[in-house]
Amino acid sequence: MFCPDCGTWNRASAPRCQRCEAALPALPGPPALEPPDEEITTLRRATGDRYTVERRLGGGGMAHVYLAKHAALGTPLAIKVLLRHLARDEEMRTRFRREAEAAARLQHPNVVPILDYGQLGDVSYIVMPFLSGGSLADAMTGRRTLTPERAATAAAQAAQGLDYAHRRGVVHRDVKPDNVLFDTEGHAAVTDFGIASTRFHARLTATGRAMGTPHYMSPEQAMGRLLDGRSDVYALGILLYEMLSGDPPFDGPDAYAVGYKHVHEAPTPIEIVAPGAPPALAAITMRCLAKNPAERYQRAGDLADALIGFLVERRAPELRAAWRTRWPTPARPRP
Known part of the structure; x- marks a missing residue:
């Protein structure tokens, strides 16, 4: 929700604004809700x-x-x-x-x-x-940031899951912190394909309505255009930006204002808002946020490879968690 005092976007469950600390109004409940x-x-x-x-x-x-x-x-x-x-x-x-x-x-x-x-x-x-490790939104509550290695690991795992979906014709369209969940070992998985589009049913949600969450919406999604997997790559870039800096790159008083910035304004370089971000990870993040889809990673798998390469260079212990065989091993037939 947006703070009525300063206009800053806050998570729906937040009791106070993360910027001005004003009390946020309770969300209205749906009509005739049962106890x-x-x-x-x-x-x-x-x-x-x-x-x-x-x-x-x-x-x-x-x-x-x-x-x-x-x-x-x-x-x-x-x-x-x-x-x-x-x-x-x-x-x-x-x-x-x-x-x-x-x-x-x-x-x-x-x-x-x-x-x-x-x-x-x-x-x-x-x-x-049931994944008991909570969500990425939980991990960032109160504008908490993640270490570069942890951020790269979570994004790499999410990118691998999305790459698998894209190869099967499914674009998520609503990648956001609430939709990245963790198990007890900290492995990330993407959930909530509720507004996902497939090449077989794209028209159902391609009716001109820009469905999705404004702060994680690609420029082409904000303009109501047809989408491919590069839109999800942009959203992953938003997640990386927020994991490193504590805030998404664009904010505004309403969804329209946020969408306008996605289309027309350049994000503040991550090196400025997160001075401790390693240059290699900063470059990966900003490439994801290119306005032109052709300038982003062309597949979520390419993004995953870049993030794993970053972890290799850092000799990060999180590398083992980030890396997995890209295609599941097929089950062996019974004798």
Whole structure:
């Protein structure tokens, strides 16, 4: 949300503005929202006896997320439930179902998999593994920065997951700190393909509306143009910039102002706002933020290679976590 006093953008969960420290207004809740206990009861009814729903973890403007366990196996799960007033809207139900369809086709260590999808009445939900390491947004709460090595590692892992998606025709379109999750060992995975577009269904969200989160939106996305994987590369550059400096490169009083800056204004060089950023990592970050997609890394995999090269030069211990075989090993047939 934007601070009503100084206009600075803050995360939705922040109680005070990160710049002027003014108290932020509480977000208005959706209409006719059920009490949490009733929501859990409704979700249990919709999911049947397959899952044991325990409690609500959190949520945003589109969905709530619940902690659950697989009833038979006991494995921890996260169940994402579309808010019921949105689930009554056909377009939103379609968008939510497409998240499940898009992510279910992606089997990669750096993509949070979709394990199940269901709908019963006005309850629509998807089931994912529960990653207990929190999100990149959690790691940067309070404008905290990450070490260059940790930032490069997280970005390299996210880039590898996105490269895998791009090669299968899926562009994420909403890469942001909330959508990068960590497991207990700190390995990053990309989640929430809710507004992802594929070459098969691009028209559904290419209707002139620039869907996405303004601070992480590429210039071409802000202008409502057709997108490819280089738009996600730009968003990864925003993440790198914020991980190193504590702030995204562009801010403004509203979404339009932020989008205008993405299109027309050059970002302040990362070396100025983060003097401790290594020159090699600064160059990688600024290349991602080129206005012209042709001047960025052309594939997310190229960005991952550059970041891993940076870690090699630094002889960083995080290198082992960042590096993995780019293609999963196929399962061997049973004899």
